[in-house]
Amino acid sequence: MKKWKIFKQGVLEELPLQLGVFPFGVIYGVMAIESGLTFLQALLMSSIIFGGASQIAFVQLLSNSSPFGVIVTTVGAINSRHLLYGISMVEYLNKLSLSWRVMLAYLLTDEAYAVSIRKFINNSDNSILHYHLLGSGLTLFVSWQISTLFGVLIGNDLPEFLDLQFIIPLTFIAIIVPMIKSKSTLLTVITAGISALIFKNLDINFWIILSGLFGVLAGMFTIRLDKK
Template sequence: MTDLSSTPPQPYVAEHHEPSWREGLKTGTPTLFGIGAWGLVVGIAMVKSGLTVPQALGMTLLVFAGSAQLAALPLIASHSPIWVIFATAFVVNLRFVIFSALLAPHFAHLPWRKRFVLGYVAGDMTVALFLQKYPSEAPQVGKLSYLKGLLYPNWAAWQIGSIAGIFLGSAVPTEWGLGFAGTLAIICVMIPLMVGRPALCGVLVAGVVSVLAAGLPYKLGLLLAVLVGMLTSMAVEEGVEKWRKHHG
């Protein structure tokens, strides 16, 4: 008869499930080149926006959010008020609140310090890949190891690319400037996200609003475009769901 008192609890087993870590690494490996390239673009953008190397290194290590970094850089360069910079970064990163809410039921048993670290290194693609593998919140062996196999290599690829961009930024012709890096970055972010009618509508509306509101002070047109785009996507998604229920 097995002594149940000596059997480690499910979370403990999950944290030390090496095959799951390797499986997570294998699943996430195809995305690492793109993540590194995206980090390279942001690294160049930070240098071209006027940040010093130490400032750029501090930003990439502390913030770890390319879209928010790119949104904040023009504001920093134009000496916008600090509240505008923080508000813009906050709105751009609101999606991570959703990611946290999706992951929370899976790892609520962990100490808050571990959850804090996991939240810091979490990214769009890694969270999506994890939820594709584990759609159910039921405890399973290897969940945490699988997530770590996705998150840590992803974080490393980003930092390597970003730091390389910071130090190689001077090699990019000055006349290309921040606009070149920003254009590449927007393309990298936008294309993978334009999947489905709600996302496409949100992108189109945000683009129109950003053009119409380009004259607002402190580049508040960007903040307004993001908000209106998000609300549009939510409204379209809700409308699509209602249509499916009635015609399903």
């Protein structure tokens, strides 16, 4: 009974975030169809990868005929922050069975983490806290699948005058702007942006990865500026 209650709490706390997630899922669905993926590929990518920004980057790179190595590395790099989520949650989940950890790892996305880590930190002695993450993660999963389906279904019916490809940079702007909270993060963005202009025009195949590397280095070298 208590397990059900904490699961329900995870669901209810996750629900308000779906106001932001749902349109994002629809946008992914539309873009996936625009990029040439089949209905099934577009739909199932949302359960196979289950990572919003990385899926949009995937379809954008695919429509630009980027090398597959670039697509895989970019998806991995975008989702690399989830490694930190796992690290910060391991002390609460390490006593669970392997099947539980596999399931929760699969559901460990930005929004589920944001909601459940607060619960974990405030109730660290509770042995059934993982039901909260199950609730928040499943809510996000269901919402993501439904919104993707919605986007995939309307993908071919949108008016021609809308330059849908432009939704991708706009979406990424919406994602990264709130993440620029310090001088070092701002310098990361500026360096990665300038590097991209240079490397892309030099026709370097892995220009995204190389620009990203320069951006990360710029952030790390200037992290001291944040502490002043």
